[in-house]
Amino acid sequence: MDDKIQKLYDNLYDKGACLIAFSDVSGVQQAKGFPYAITIGYKLNDYILQGIDDKPTYEYFHHYRTVNACLDQLALYCQTYIQRLRYTSYMIPASQSSDSDRYAGAFPHKTAAVLSGSGWIGKSGLFVTPRWGSKIRLATVLTDYPLGVTNSPIFSGCGECNECVKACPAGAIVGKEYVSGQPRDTILDAEKCSRYMKEHFQNIGRGSVCGICIAVCPYNHLK
Numbered sequence: 001m002d003d004k005i006q007k008l009y010d011n012l013y014d015k016g017a018c019l020i021a022f023s024d025v026s027g028v029q030q031a032k033g034f035p036y037a038i039t040i041g042y043k044l045n046d047y048i049l050q051g052i053d054d055k056p057t058y059e060y061f062h063h064y065r066t067v068n069a070c071l072d073q074l075a076l077y078c079q080t081y082i083q084r085l086r087y088t089s090y091m092i093p094a095s096q097s098s099d100s101d102r103y104a105g106a107f108p109h110k111t112a113a114v115l116s117g118s119g120w121i122g123k124s125g126l127f128v129t130p131r132w133g134s135k136i137r138l139a140t141v142l143t144d145y146p147l148g149v150t151n152s153p154i155f156s157g158c159g160e161c162n163e164c165v166k167a168c169p170a171g172a173i174v175g176k177e178y179v180s181g182q183p184r185d186t187i188l189d190a191e192k193c194s195r196y197m198k199e200h201f202q203n204i205g206r207g208s209v210c211g212i213c214i215a216v217c218p219y220n221h222l223k
Helices: 003-014 046-052 056-082 110-117 163-167 192-199 214-217
Strands: 018-022 036-042 089-091 136-143
Touching: 003 056, 018 089, 018 214, 046 056, 046 110, 046 214, 056 089, 056 136, 089 163, 110 136, 136 214
Parallel strands: none
Antiparallel strands: 018 036, 036 136, 089 136
């Protein structure tokens, strides 16, 4: 890592990021022709997650939105920093729907994070890391800065665990381990999840977030 990127790395940590990782996304369709991605992760609050039992909470909904805003600020800082180095960069917000699929993001943050070797996509469809589990939100900055990284994905650590499958009130989690390149619906029915939330928890953030699968994941060590 050169000195300029090391400084960016250190500054992002100082500003609250818990994960900064780099990947080659030249083969990712949604990368808009950029060769590299910088993944920025922000850890969710353990105390708030512990408050989630069999339904979402107002506290988690507010925390979720606040963390997304923090990630967007970190990504904006990263974008600006790289532009000042006279390279091109483009930030992808933490939560921005695709034009073609309202249940998918404008860019697959989890794909870039997996390519960096920082974790895997769990049975829940969430990004899971050995250190932070699934209690982490992501944003991405695409760039042509010559990071020169080599991708090193790691194997899934879910194994035989099905805690998220059993806990999902919508029955939206299939229970299979994710295979790279396969459609999301092989592991998660996102529409079923969204429909259940809106039908049962419209009073909490208009049924937009849940968090139950995060609360039960053993990697999160919440209980």
